[in-house]
Amino acid sequence: MAGKSGRTISNTPDKSLKSRLLCWESMMILLFILVNVLCICISPTYNIRNVFREMPKYLIEMFLLFPMAYILVLGDIDISVGAIVCLSATMASIATNNGVPFLVAAVIAIVVGMLCGLVNGCILTMFTELPPMIVTLATQIIFFGIAEIALGSGGSISLTDTAGYKAISAKIGMVPVVFFVVIVFAVIFTVILSRTTFGRNVYAIGSNRVAAYYSGVPVQRIRLLIFTATGLMAGICALFLTSILYGANTTTGKGFEMDAIAMAVFGGISTSGGKGRLLGGIISGFTIVCLRIGLGQINMHPQLILIILGILLIAAVLVPNISMAFTKKKTA
Amino acid sequence: MSEYILELQGITKIFPGVKALDNVHFQLKRGEVHALMGENGAGKSTFIKVITGVHKPEFGKMFLEGKEVKFKTPKDAQESGIAAVYQHPTSYPHLSVAENIFKGHEPMKGPMIDWKKMNRDADALLQQLNADFKSVAEMGTLSVAQQQMVEIAKALSTNARIIILDEPTASLTKRESEELYKIVDKLKESGVSVIFISHRFEDMYRLASRVTVFRDSQYIGTYNVDEITNNDLIKAMVGREIKDLYPKPEVEIGPELLRVEGLSRTGYFKDISFNVRAGEIVGFTGLVGAGRTEVMESICGITKADAGKVFLEGKELKAKSPQDASKNGIILLPEDRQKQGLIMDWSLGRNVTLPVIGKYAKYGFNNEEAEREVSKELLESVDTKAVSIFDKVNTLSGGNQQKVVVAKALAQDIKVVIMDEPTKGVDVGAKAEIYQIMGELAKQGYAVIMVSSEMPEILGMSDRIIVMCNGKMTGELLCHEASQEGILELAMEKHNGGNNS
Structure with a gap:
């Protein structure tokens, strides 16, 4: 059936340098450079060797950023990931102290995380009208609760055999192993979200869940998969965390979910769903890691660092609104 | 007193880059039902917003009862007795009908709202409109038609002399439309002048005595409804002749x-x-x-x-x-x-290929080039009025959005x-x-x-x-x-x- 008017519609994408330079990710790279320049200026000990040395304890939160980005793009939220990290770390530590080999303990950490994610996913996909914020708040309390019971009266556990854990907290040259693992996951998660059919469907669900469903996107199956994958990543995060802390306690993982959400939002991923790219989230994650290391080196109070991050976050969510107000003024 | 209760002369409204209204005229007789017609984007809505004081025109004059008026805010228009009822009622769904009717001008007893009087007055207004619900009903439980009735009651409660109905029948059924016609007749009898916008010709024939047509931001003409033929009216609205509105082809019926x-x-x-x-x-x-x-x-x-x-x-x-x-x-x-058909802030192309991305993908990776080809072809085949497949769907008119929905269907087997x-x-x-x-x-x-x-x-x-x-x-x-x-x-x-x- 040919168009009667013969009108043609262009299908050449805008690949101009201007549109590429003005995108959020370019801004984030600029900010990353600025933060590093700032850190070098304020801290005499801020150099590559030290940054890599201090990096692991901040870097492990990136494991949560990757799936959290998917969840935010879906238009959902998961605030139970910190609690899943705590429960996984606890279970892995208990297993190790009972003489289980490291590899089995590692599998336990990952499976526990995955099961927790599966619980979240099952509740949310079976009862689709429930708000994910409340459901994961509830499971957060439950997972922390189970961890506390398992930890017993002392509220903490220390590894008696750290052999296997030392292997994953080792360094290759001056670069910690966890850095390579994060990079590998970063590439996998970014490519899936931006280049695959699965990724496109995730954006469709986040942009308009009903229209996506009517278009034949398996909405609930995708949500279930992503919530489960989030748990799995929390399990991996717990494993690396245990390798740094040599144990677990009741505050392990507390606040991790908020850090992951902050990194994502800072990277341009909207909490209302359907918007943003993981690349931005990853650059912002590294920016925050560097900022924390730099400010930590000049002995800035940790709470003050949090305040600075909070202000930056508010600025980040305001920028789109401000720029929208400007463009509106021009065109309206 | 002048013959016209409302008269607008040479109204021009310019938005940066576009002339939304270009030297437009309009005359509304006392107690008349006047239809305003034109395609989407012809300038009807902007015109209504000029009358209700939402937009201020750059040029032109407006006379109410023969006296020139200049509305600075919508409140000025309201106080002059002009009320608008929009297609999607803008109500408070959790408040009662009476509260919705008297929102902003509640009858007071000292510093408190006089609830008894409010409910009584509301019931009286509803009865006048032959409504089948009570003033204490919760707004959100009513049908669209009933909510519209509440909006009309609200207009009457402010003693409006001119009521503007913006596509009132668009989401109503045949029967609900009949009810609305009766209400409009009643309004007319009680001396209220009505302007209504509609895409339905039956509305116009049933209600209006005169019709004004806009096209491409310009005034085309005002006609007496019983003197203009359907085809002439369409021609005035579209600017070309549509020979057959229902081009049903002869088709061999298969299995x-x-x-x-x-x-x-x-x-x-x-x-x-x-x-x-x-x-x-x-x-x-x-x-x-x-x-x-x-x-x-x-x-x-x-x-x-x-x-x-x-x-x-x-x-x-x-x-x-x-x-x-x-x-x-x-x-x-x-x-x-x-809500169901399209992702409004996605591009046309993305919308068209959403159900079939998997078909073009290799090992799960999207083949964006093939997608662009296919969506261009399909969008052209249904004659979508758009510049690029990267345009956002929410920038299109309703008709073109529907064409995108059709193109999306055609992408599938x-x-x-x-x-x-x-x-x-x-x-x-x-x-x-x-x-x-x-x-x-x-x-x-x-x-x-x-x-x-x-x-x-x-x-x-x-x-x-x-x-x-x-x-x-x-x-x-x-x-x-x-x-x-x-x-x-x-x-x-x-x-x-x-x-x-």
Whole structure:
């Protein structure tokens, strides 16, 4: 059936340098450079060797950023990931102290995380009208609760055999192993979200869940998969965390979910769903890691660092609104 | 006193880059019902906003009762007795009807709201409009038609002399429209002047004595309704002649594609059986709430039927999700384009290929180049008015959005197309194009089901017409034996004496 008017519609994408330079990710790279320049200026000990040395304890939160980005793009939220990290770390530590080999303990950490994610996913996909914020708040309390019971009266556990854990907290040259693992996951998660059919469907669900469903996107199956994958990543995060802390306690993982959400939002991923790219989230994650290391080196109070991050976050969510107000003024 | 209660001369409204209104005239007689017509984007809405003080025109004068007025804010217009009722009522769903009516001008007893008086006055206004609900009802529980009634009552409560109705019948059923006509008649009798915007010609013939047409931001003319023919009016609105609004092609009817047997869903519909053959257009009509959309949703696997079977080309089909249905070639073009049909802030191209990205992908990786080719081709084939496939859908008019929905359906391997209210909120020029596409689909041997409340298009396009009422099929008519009255009778069968909503 040919168009009667013969009108043609262009299908050449805008690949101009201007549109590429003005995108959020370019801004984030600029900010990353600025933060590093700032850190070098304020801290005499801020150099590559030290940054890599201090990096692991901040870097492990990136494991949560990757799936959290998917969840935010879906238009959902998961605030139970910190609690899943705590429960996984606890279970892995208990297993190790009972003489289980490291590899089995590692599998336990990952499976526990995955099961927790599966619980979240099952509740949310079976009862689709429930708000994910409340459901994961509830499971957060439950997972922390189970961890506390398992930890017993002392509220903490220390590894008696750290052999296997030392292997994953080792360094290759001056670069910690966890850095390579994060990079590998970063590439996998970014490519899936931006280049695959699965990724496109995730954006469709986040942009308009009903229209996506009517278009034949398996909405609930995708949500279930992503919530489960989030748990799995929390399990991996717990494993690396245990390798740094040599144990677990009741505050392990507390606040991790908020850090992951902050990194994502800072990277341009909207909490209302359907918007943003993981690349931005990853650059912002590294920016925050560097900022924390730099400010930590000049002995800035940790709470003050949090305040600075909070202000930056508010600025980040305001920028789109401000720029929208400007463009509106021009065109309206 | 001047003959005209409201007169506008040479109104020009400029938005940066666009002239939204260009030297427009308008005269409203006292106690007159005046229709304002034109395609989407002709400037009707901007014009209404000038009258209600939302926009200030750059040039032009406005006279109320012969005296020049300049409204600075919508409040000025309200105080001068001008009230507007919009298509989608802007109400407070959790407040009562009375509270909604008197929002902003509640009757007071000292510092407190005089609830008794408020409810009494509200009931009086509602009675005047023959409303079948009470002032204490919660707004959110009312139907769109009832909410509109509340809006009209609200306008009356401010002693409005001029009431503007913006597409009041767009989301109403035939019967609800009749109720609205009666209300407008009443308003007219009580000396209120009414301006109404509508895409429906029947509204205009039934209500208005004069009609003013806008096109491309310009004033085209004002005509007496009983002196202008349908074709002349369309020509004035579209700027070209539309010879046949319903271009139904001669199509050889092929074998049966879809058969539904005894489909039932408790509380929604019961014992629905029909078939559709290749090349056939079957119209589904009835009042809103008759269960037409629900039947289609069950066929497409969106909701589960309790009983009954669906056969596609003779084989039983058990669709559990829209995905199942579309895989088998049954495509639903949903009623609500903006919520169900399209992702509004996505580009045209992305929307078109959403259901079929997997088809072009290699090892799960999207083939964006192929997607761009396909979407360009399909969007051109339905003659979408757009510059680029990267345009956002929400920048298009309703008619063009509907074309994107059609292009999206065409991207899939279709056998049966179900179009639910395909011309809702679409102007007359685009309507003709959508009917044209519908005819082409039939010609290509697809089975087409059209669900519609608009009688003219049902009569104009269908080969067979199925009428539903209260969840049951009340009749099946062949195109040539159907008449508007006959259909209406079937649609309201056993309905008389029931509730009057």
